[in-house]
Amino acid sequence: MKAAHAHSFYVHEQGRLHxxxxxxxxxxxxxxxxAVVATPREAFWAxxxxxxxxxxxxxxxxxxxxxxxxxxxxxxxxxxxxxLMPFFGTGSQVEVLGISLYRxxxxxxxxxxxxxxxxxxxxxxxxxxxxxxxMLVGMERLKVPRTFxxxxxxxxxxxxxxxxDLHRMKVARESRCYDxxxxxxxxAVAVGAxxxxxxxxxxxxxxxxxxxxxxYEGNMPGAGAPIALRSQxxxxxxxxCAGALVAVSAWWGLR
Amino acid sequence: MSSVLKxxxxxxxYPDGHPALxxxxxxxxxxxxxxxxxxxxxxxxxxxxxxxxxxxxxSGQVEVSGLKVAKPNLKEVRRRVGIVFQDPxxxxxxxxxxxxxxxGPANLGLRGEExxxxxKTALAAVGMEHVADRPPHHLSFGQRRRVAMATVLSMxxxxxxxDEPSSNLDPAARRELAELILSLGLTTLLVTHDLPYALxxxxxxxxxxAGSIAADAPTASVLSNGELMxxxxxxxxxxxxxxxxxxxxxxxx
Numbered sequence: 001m002k003a004a005h006a007h008s009f010y011v012h013e014q015g016r017l018h019x020x021x022x023x024x025x026x027x028x029x030x031x032x033x034x035a036v037v038a039t040p041r042e043a044f045w046a047x048x049x050x051x052x053x054x055x056x057x058x059x060x061x062x063x064x065x066x067x068x069x070x071x072x073x074x075x076x077x078x079x080x081x082x083x084l085m086p087f088f089g090t091g092s093q094v095e096v097l098g099i100s101l102y103r104x105x106x107x108x109x110x111x112x113x114x115x116x117x118x119x120x121x122x123x124x125x126x127x128x129x130x131x132x133x134x135m136l137v138g139m140e141r142l143k144v145p146r147t148f149x150x151x152x153x154x155x156x157x158x159x160x161x162x163x164x165d166l167h168r169m170k171v172a173r174e175s176r177c178y179d180x181x182x183x184x185x186x187x188a189v190a191v192g193a194x195x196x197x198x199x200x201x202x203x204x205x206x207x208x209x210x211x212x213x214x215x216y217e218g219n220m221p222g223a224g225a226p227i228a229l230r231s232q233x234x235x236x237x238x239x240x241c242a243g244a245l246v247a248v249s250a251w252w253g254l255r
Numbered sequence: 256m257s258s259v260l261k262x263x264x265x266x267x268x269y270p271d272g273h274p275a276l277x278x279x280x281x282x283x284x285x286x287x288x289x290x291x292x293x294x295x296x297x298x299x300x301x302x303x304x305x306x307x308x309x310x311x312x313x314s315g316q317v318e319v320s321g322l323k324v325a326k327p328n329l330k331e332v333r334r335r336v337g338i339v340f341q342d343p344x345x346x347x348x349x350x351x352x353x354x355x356x357x358x359g360p361a362n363l364g365l366r367g368e369e370x371x372x373x374x375k376t377a378l379a380a381v382g383m384e385h386v387a388d389r390p391p392h393h394l395s396f397g398q399r400r401r402v403a404m405a406t407v408l409s410m411x412x413x414x415x416x417x418d419e420p421s422s423n424l425d426p427a428a429r430r431e432l433a434e435l436i437l438s439l440g441l442t443t444l445l446v447t448h449d450l451p452y453a454l455x456x457x458x459x460x461x462x463x464x465a466g467s468i469a470a471d472a473p474t475a476s477v478l479s480n481g482e483l484m485x486x487x488x489x490x491x492x493x494x495x496x497x498x499x500x501x502x503x504x505x506x507x508x
Contacts, residue, residue: 213309213338
C-alpha cells in the first residue's frame, strides 16, 4: 500500500490564486502573517477583518468551508498549551462560567489562539494553491540558500518512501501477532524506528553517490523558469498591505 | 575498434581491510554490450563505483575513452560513464522528472535552450516525455527506472552502466526495458543476477567472484558451462536452456 502523498492539501480545481507565481504567494503569506502577529491582542475588530480576508481567499482558492475547517483542526494539539494558560499565572482573576481564571493568562491564551489560527488559515490557502515543488522554487527565488531548499526537496521527495517503509515494518510486526498494550511491550517499535533511521541514513549515502555520479560538486542547479511580473507582485502584495493597514490602525486606535 | 573502457590491475580494499577487488583486468570496445555476472559480494558494485571514480584509492587504473579516472578528470569521466543504479529512488531525488533529468547536464554547466533540448531528447529516448512535470514518486517502478535511464542519457555518456536493471520489474516492463536498451545501441555494461537477461542483451559476459574476474567469454558459453557456473554460484532459472534460447537470440539478432 502506498503512503499518502505529502502534498494532499493541494486543491486541484484551479482557482485564480493557483496561477500566481509561488514567490509572490510565499512573500505575501509571510508578510500577512507578520502583520497579524504585530497586531495588538486587544484589537478584536482587527482579527475579525483578518478572518474575513482569509475566508475570502479560501473561497477564491476553491477550498470549501468544510475542508477549510477540517484542515484547521491540525492546530488543536498545539493549542492545548494556550488553553491551559488561563489556569496558571499571577495577578488579577476573573470569573468565567463559575471558574476562576487569571486575566493575564486569558489574554495570552487568546493571543496565541487567534494569531495561530489566522497563520494556519493563511498557510492552508497557500498550500491549497501551490504545489510543494513550486513552493521550493518560490523559496529559491526569494533567495533562500539553495542548500536549505535542497534539504526541503529531499524531505518532500523521501517522506513518502520513509512512510511506506514504516508501514511495511508495521505490517510485518502485526503479521507475527505483535499487538503491544503496555509501554514495556513497545521495544519492537523502538528497535524498528532505529532500524528505519539506519536504513534512511544508508539511502542518503546511496542518493549522494548517485548525485556525485552525475557531476554534483556541492551546488544544486537553479530553477530556470521565468520570474514573476510586476503586476503579479502587485496583486499578491494587496493582502499584506491590507494586513499592515489594519495592524497600524489597531495600534493607532489603542493610543 | 577503440576501447571505451579499460580496467587494468584494479585492486581495492575497504577501510576495514576487507578486500573487494583484486587484479581486475578487462576492456570494453565501442558498441559492445557486456554483462557482469557473479554471486552477492563478488565485488560487482564496487567495480561499478570505480568506473566513474566514486570509489578510488586502491591499485591499478581505469580509463574511459582514453581518459584516466583521476581527480582532475572526474567531471568529464562522470559525463562519459552513465550509471543507472539499482533502486531508481536513489537516483531520482528532485521535485519533478524534468528537474531530475536536467540535474546532470546542469552540473556540466548547460543552461537555457540547450539544457531543455537535452532533457526533451533524453525523455523522448525512453518514452517518458509525458511525465516531465510529475514528481518521480508518483510514477510506477518501471517508469521510474526509465526516467533513471533518462537522467544519465541526458549527459550523453560514452558508456551506460546498469546495476541490476531487471530487478523488481514485472515481465512486461522487463521486456520493454530490454527492447529499450537494445534500441539505444550504446556501449553497455550490465551488472545482473538475471542470467536469461544477460543472454538476451549481452553477447559477452564477465564472471566475477571474490573480487576477481573468473571468466571472460561469450555469454552463451558461460551459461552452458556447468562447472564454471557451479564454481561461481551462478544458477539458471528452472527449465531455462541456454542452448536453445541462445540460438533463438542469435537468430533474431
